[in-house]
Amino acid sequence: MINVLAIDSSARNEGSLSREMSKLFLKHWQVHRPRDTLIRRDVGTSPPPMLTEAWIAACFTPDEQQTEQQKEVLRYSDEAIDELKRAEVIVVSAPRYNYGMPAALKAWFDQVIRIRRTFSFDRTETTWPLSPLLSGKKLVLLTASGEFGFGVGGIREDREHLESHVRTCAHYIGVARTDLHCVAIEFQEFGDQRHRHSISDAHAKIERLARHLAVVQ
Ligand SMILES: Cc1cc2nc3c(=O)[nH]c(=O)nc-3n(C[C@H](O)[C@H](O)[C@H](O)COP(=O)(O)O)c2cc1C
Numbered sequence: 777m778i779n780v781l782a783i784d785s786s787a788r789n790e791g792s793l794s795r796e797m798s799k800l801f802l803k804h805w806q807v808h809r810p811r812d813t814l815i816r817r818d819v820g821t822s823p824p825p826m827l828t829e830a831w832i833a834a835c836f837t838p839d840e841q842q843t844e845q846q847k848e849v850l851r852y853s854d855e856a857i858d859e860l861k862r863a864e865v866i867v868v869s870a871p872r873y874n875y876g877m878p879a880a881l882k883a884w885f886d887q888v889i890r891i892r893r894t895f896s897f898d899r900t901e902t903t904w905p906l907s908p909l910l911s912g913k914k915l916v917l918l919t920a921s922g923e924f925g926f927g928v929g930g931i932r933e934d935r936e937h938l939e940s941h942v943r944t945c946a947h948y949i950g951v952a953r954t955d956l957h958c959v960a961i962e963f964q965e966f967g968d969q970r971h972r973h974s975i976s977d978a979h980a981k982i983e984r985l986a987r988h989l990a991v992v993q
Pocket of ligand 1: 787792875965
């Protein structure tokens with residue numbers, strides 16, 4: 777039995793393609809692994825707090841010296857990191873907003889990528905001083921875009937800042953490059969045959985991916 781952390785980040789509930797993708801993935805997952813525990817964090821409808829000067833000061837203060845106020849400032853981060861640590865599989869659904877991830881999802885990454893909790897910092901290491909403290913997690917990224925051509929060789933490849941940013945952040949929450957799996961719906965703004973094909977293709981990929989990961993887990 778494992779824990780699955782599901783993070784939805786679309787600002788909309790009604791008609792959200794990315795939320796539908798995560799529902800579909802979890803439905804298939806539960807068919808194969810009905811005993812797993814599902815943890816939900818809806819950052820789209822309940823956005824995490826933004827980082828502040830007080831937050832940064834608190835997280836650089838040793839635990840034993842933190843004031844009650846500083847502990848309170850870090851409460852969201854503590855809870856979100858606890859959920860993350862417990863999860864073996866993380867399912868993130870994300871719309872593409874202004875070519876990147878929604879601010880609410882970025883705020884979640886900001887809350888969980890935290891010194892001494894999820895990464896260490898070694899000043900003597902002059903090239904790559906940050907090292908993740910977590911490992912062995914799998915991440916499924918389900919994205920929806922209005923436009924198209926964000927893949928390798930696509931016409932908007934140079935505007936792709938959603939999957940690539942999540943991929944970089946994923947390293948710091950314990951996800952190896954080969955353990956990140958992406959499925960994308962494109963063409964939403966066109967609403968044409970290309971969009972319908974993109975949806976059915978993504979839904980088929982999601983079913984296959986859920987089955988594959990559920991079996992190997
Ligand atoms: C504020 C906003 C910004 C958007 N920016 C982009 C964009 O930069 N590129 C793109 O391809 N689609 C963009 N879109 C379209 C969304 O990616 C598309 O509607 C997607 O289906 C939203 O996900 P959802 O259906 O889960 O809500 C944007 C939509 C909104 C509401």
